[in-house]
Amino acid sequence: MSEDFKVQVENRLNDLFHEEEESTDDLKSLGDHPLKGLKAMLLSVEWEISDDSMEGLINELKTLEDFYQNDKFILNFLRLLHPIAKYIKARKGESHPRATGLLNSVYNSLERVALSKDMKRKEKEAILLRELEKFKKLKEDVIRRREEKIEAPVVQAPLTEPGGLTSPGQFAAAVEELKELIREEFRALREEVRGWRDSR
């Protein structure tokens, strides 16, 4: 699908030429925003990975998933964070080295989307999709590590059961839904451009 391809190209370009907006370490920039607690949890995980710090993060994610149940975008970001957190809590020192980095990356994207006043829906989707891609890549690498016996196999595989998306099927469905949304946007845009050209 050429739209799919366009999205991939866009994402790749964004990745390559993305000017990293370093999320500030301090919490003051968030004021009294509901995400402040989550940021605080992530900062403490940045300093120390323990059952306590991971538990704190997971609980905060659960609370926020309730709070944001009507905001599809933020909810999906939170649902990305949840399985990563569970994975790190379960595997600790044996988790993939990129996992904690991905937590921060997803959160930074979430914060950008949540704090923006007039970000277009299209852009929000693109950002979410980008994080989703990274998540998928990490999942693949984790599976490969297990196959290569770098990581021991586990009875439950937290990384393949994201938060409220309880099965790989449902997760794949969510990804498809997003892709469909993006295709819609492109279709609408093409119509608009055609209309504009025709009227010249």
Next chain:
Amino acid sequence: MAIVNLKKGEVQAKIVYYGPGRGGKTTNLEYIYRKFHDRIKTEMVTIKTHGDRTLFFDFLPIEIGKIKGFDVRIQLYTVPGQVKYDATRRLVLRGADGIVFVADSLVVRRKENMLSLKNLADNLATYKKSLADVPIVLQYNKRDLEDEGIPLLSLEALEKDLNSRLRAPSFGASAQKGPNVVQTMKKIIVMTMDSLRRNLM
């Protein structure tokens, strides 16, 4: 404490220059560094105050080269001499394999010399060592000031004050001008290596 690395064939030992403030400990290292850094090829690290007094320590690593098949690496350290830096002195003294006590030959510093030597003994005791246990060389520094008419303690007086029981090798020296700086260093390195060899046999 010395480290012997059988894989690399390397021995590392630590020598600490101790003594009262402004006695010439740092000057000793600076002289060695200035004179030989082309040959030594390592850098000297100093941590000083604005007033040019050692705050934490000075550090100069020296590769001696091969002795009995082992590459010998000596780390020279100085301690801050001012009385208030006692905790730091104790820290830097940790793991010392050999000591150079740099005494100030100025008459007015007689008491400081003795207090500093006592301080050295006390700090060694925290590591369960005594002055008799560690290779030590005494240096009576600033001998060059005699020519400028400044009252100095005689070598005999210094020996009596500081070395009557210890009976350690001693040198009159001038860290500013050079005499006996290198000799002091050579002596302590030989004594330290010898002591290590005996301990490891």
Next chain:
Amino acid sequence: MKKHYKVVVGGPLNYVFNREQLTAIEDVLERDLVELGVRSVFLIDMAGNIIANKGNGEGRHDIYSLAALAAGNFGAVSTMAKLIGEEEFSLLFHRGREESIHFSKLADDFLLITIFGKALSLGFLRLKVAEATGKIAAILEC
């Protein structure tokens, strides 16, 4: 595996590390830390001597000065801990813009110093360092 031995003959405490121990230690440093992305890691004693070090080849730090300063720094901070009534601090870490440095005590006489960049999270590094120091302590039979 040959034992390392401490020689105390009423004098200084000395350590002799044999070939097998050093190779084993270097293996741990390489596999557990450098392969993770750590720029430079060294095992030193509290006197500032270097026992082993591994790096990823980038950047040439003056490791001898670093070792001396690291031992001094750790010693100073440990003394401060005792002065405020603490046995010891659980974390000594300095964050830089590009590179950071982490200190970990190993038994009574050694320190593991790691220098790492932004890609590694401190929390994760601390877990890996704890594993590595455990393995090294076993090699040294501390």
